[in-house]
Amino acid sequence: MNPAPIALFVYKRPDHLAQVIESLLKNEEAGKTDLYIFSDGPKNHLEKEAVQSVRDSIKGISGFASVRIKLHEVNQGLAQSIISGVTDVTREHGRVIVLEDDIVVGKYFLHYMNTALEKYFHKEDVASIHGYNLPIADKGLPESFFLRGADCWGWATWKRSWDLFETDGTKLLNRLESESLTGLFDLDGSHPYTQMLRDQIAGKNKSWAIRWHASMFLAKKFTLHPTASLVQNIGLDSSGTHCGEDAYLSPYISHKKILSYPDLIEENNEIRNLIIEFHKNPTGMDSNQVRFVFFRKGLEFLKHQVRRVLNFIKRNLAKDRMQTDKQKEWYRGDYVSWKDAVADCSGYTAPNILEKVKNSLLKVKNGEAVYERDSILFDEVQYSFPLLVCLLYVASASNNRLKLIDFGGSLGSSFFQNRKYLNHITDLSWSIVEQKHFVACGNEFFKDQHLSFFETISESKDIKNPNVILLSSVLPYLEDPYRMIEEILTFDFDFIIMDRTPFLFDDTSDKLLIQIVPPEIYEAEIPIWFINYKKFISLMNRKYVLHSSFDSMEEDFPKNLNIKNKCLLFEKEKYANK
Known part of the structure; x- marks a missing residue:
C-alpha cells in the first residue's frame, strides 16, 4: 500500500x-x-x-x-x-x-x-x-x-x-x-x-x-x-x-x-x-539523585551551566558589547528562602536546549568543530586549567586511574574538552549523571568505551566503581546544596572536585539571589546560592582534606559581596598522608 x-x-x-x-x-x-x-x-x-x-x-x-x-x-x-x-x-x-x-x-x-x-x-x-x-x-x-x-x-x-x-x-x-x-x-x-x-x-x-x-x-x-x-x-x-x-x-x-x-x-x-x-513528579528524581529544582513547570534546561554561558558570552562578544554587559546587573535580591526566590522569577524561554547541545557536541565528536560549551561552538578549546590539573593529579595519585562521575555533566562537554590530555590514562571512564532525557540522548549518540550515562550516582557507582566525583557549576543551583553534599559524602569517593563554584568570603551567612541570563542566550531568571566558604570547608573537613584551591574563571558578581569563583580539590586523608 x-x-x-x-x-x-x-x-x-x-x-x-x-x-x-x-x-x-x-x-x-x-x-x-x-x-x-x-x-x-x-x-x-x-x-x-x-x-x-x-x-x-x-x-x-x-x-x-x-x-x-x-x-x-x-x-x-x-x-x-x-x-x-x-x-x-x-x-x-x-x-x-x-x-x-x-x-x-x-x-x-x-x-x-x-x-x-x-x-x-x-x-x-x-x-x-x-x-x-x-x-x-x-x-x-x-x-x-x-x-x-x-x-x-x-x-x-x-x-x-x-x-x-x-x-x-x-x-x-x-x-x-x-x-x-x-x-x-x-x-x-x-x-x-x-x-x-x-x-x-x-x-x-x-x-x-x-x-x-x-x-x-x-x-x-x-x-x-x-x-x-x-x-x-x-x-x-x-x-x-x-x-x-x-x-x-x-x-x-x-x-x-x-x-x-x-x-x-x-x-x-x-x-x-x-x-x-x-x-x-516531572523531574523524575528519586532519593538517590540530585534534587535539581524546577521552579517553573518546564525548567528543563542546563541550570548548572548558566554560569559557564555567561563567561563565554563575555569572552566572545565584541569588546564594546562586553563593556556594556559589564555595566548591567545580572543579579538581584536577597531572599530568605528558595520558595521566595522562585516566586520572584519571571521564567524562561529556552526550548530545545538538549537538541542544540546535542547537535553542537556531535560536531565536536565527529571532528567538525573544535570545542562546544552550552551549544556554543568555538574555534579553539576554552580550557579550565584548574580542573585539568585536578584531573591529572587524581590519575597520578591513583596509579593512572581516573574513573569519574561528572554530576550534571550534560552530554559530556567537559570530557570532550579535556580528552586530549586524558588519552594516556590506562584506566579511564567518564560517567555522566543527568536527567532522564539527557541520559537517553547520551546513550544513543555519545556513549563509547570511556563515556557513559546514568540517572543516579548509585547506578554509576555500582557499575563503574569511580574514585572521583566532579561538580562543575552545580551546587549554587540546587535548592539545598548542603543536603547534596551530605549525600555525596556518604558515597565515600577518594576525591571530590568542585569546579567553577562561587563562594562568599565575608563573615556572613549564605546569600540567595536571582541570576538574570543575558538575552543573547535566552530569557531566563533562576535562583542561585552564594555559599559561605568557611561553612562549606568545615562541612567537607569531616571526611576530606582540601588539597588544592584555585581561582576559577572570573565573573561579574554583585559588587557589594566578596565572592570568588573557585576550583577545589578534596581528597581522603589516606592520600593526603602519602
Whole structure:
C-alpha cells in the first residue's frame, strides 16, 4: 500500500515550518508521500504579514509525491482547521498522518506511521498511531505500546476512527461523569484532562485534542505510542496558540527505527504507571539523585551551566558589547528562602536546549568543530586549567586511574574538552549523571568505551566503581546544596572536585539571589546560592582534606559581596598522608 498522505496545518511561523519540512524530507518515504497543506487565514491585520510569509514559503516546497495547498482567507482557528482538514483527507484516502507546523519528526517517523497504519488497519480497537511519548526512562520497556484514548503531537488515524470523533464537549463530559470515569480519564488524578474538557466547554480553550482524546477514551479505543519519542514540539516557546512553558515535555527526539509492534491490543499498565509518576513528579528524581529544582513547570534546561554561558558570552562578544554587559546587573535580591526566590522569577524561554547541545557536541565528536560549551561552538578549546590539573593529579595519585562521575555533566562537554590530555590514562571512564532525557540522548549518540550515562550516582557507582566525583557549576543551583553534599559524602569517593563554584568570603551567612541570563542566550531568571566558604570547608573537613584551591574563571558578581569563583580539590586523608 502507498504511504498515507500527510495533512500539515500551518499558520504564521515560517521558521518553525521550515524545520518541520526539513525533518520530513529526511524520511525515506517522503518522496512517495502526498502532502496536504492547510493554511489558516490571519486573525487580524497585524498577522497578515506573518501569514503571507508562510504562504510564500509553502509555494516552494518540493520533495514529496505531490503538494496540495488549501488557503483559508478567513481565520478558522486551529481546532476547526484540523477538524475540517482531517475530515477531507480521510474521506478521500481513508487514512491520514497529521502534523502541525511546530512538530519536528525523526527520520523514521513515516516508517513507523505507515507500518502501524497497515498493521492495525483491520483492528477496530486501535484508534490511532501517535509519534510522541513523555520523556520517561525506556530501559527494559518495549519499543511501542498502547494507551487508552488518543493524542495530538504527530499522529495518524483512519476514517473509521475519525468518524467516531464527538465534537460536542458537553456530551463527552456528561458521559465521563455519568459513567464515573473521570478518575480513570485523569490518569488516577495525575493529569487534569477532565478540567481541560470543562474549560473547552466554558470557552476557555478551543482544544480539539481534548475532545479527540475523550472520544476515543469513551469508545474504549487504544492508541499506539513509541516509548522513545519520534517527534519534538518546537513550538513550546510561546510562539503558538496553546504553547507556553512546557518545553520539558518535548526535550528529545529519537532517530531509531521501531521494529517491534505489540500484537495484543490492551493498555500497557507498566508504562501507564510510569506516565502517572512523571505527571506527579516531572523531574523524575528519586532519593538517590540530585534534587535539581524546577521552579517553573518546564525548567528543563542546563541550570548548572548558566554560569559557564555567561563567561563565554563575555569572552566572545565584541569588546564594546562586553563593556556594556559589564555595566548591567545580572543579579538581584536577597531572599530568605528558595520558595521566595522562585516566586520572584519571571521564567524562561529556552526550548530545545538538549537538541542544540546535542547537535553542537556531535560536531565536536565527529571532528567538525573544535570545542562546544552550552551549544556554543568555538574555534579553539576554552580550557579550565584548574580542573585539568585536578584531573591529572587524581590519575597520578591513583596509579593512572581516573574513573569519574561528572554530576550534571550534560552530554559530556567537559570530557570532550579535556580528552586530549586524558588519552594516556590506562584506566579511564567518564560517567555522566543527568536527567532522564539527557541520559537517553547520551546513550544513543555519545556513549563509547570511556563515556557513559546514568540517572543516579548509585547506578554509576555500582557499575563503574569511580574514585572521583566532579561538580562543575552545580551546587549554587540546587535548592539545598548542603543536603547534596551530605549525600555525596556518604558515597565515600577518594576525591571530590568542585569546579567553577562561587563562594562568599565575608563573615556572613549564605546569600540567595536571582541570576538574570543575558538575552543573547535566552530569557531566563533562576535562583542561585552564594555559599559561605568557611561553612562549606568545615562541612567537607569531616571526611576530606582540601588539597588544592584555585581561582576559577572570573565573573561579574554583585559588587557589594566578596565572592570568588573557585576550583577545589578534596581528597581522603589516606592520600593526603602519602
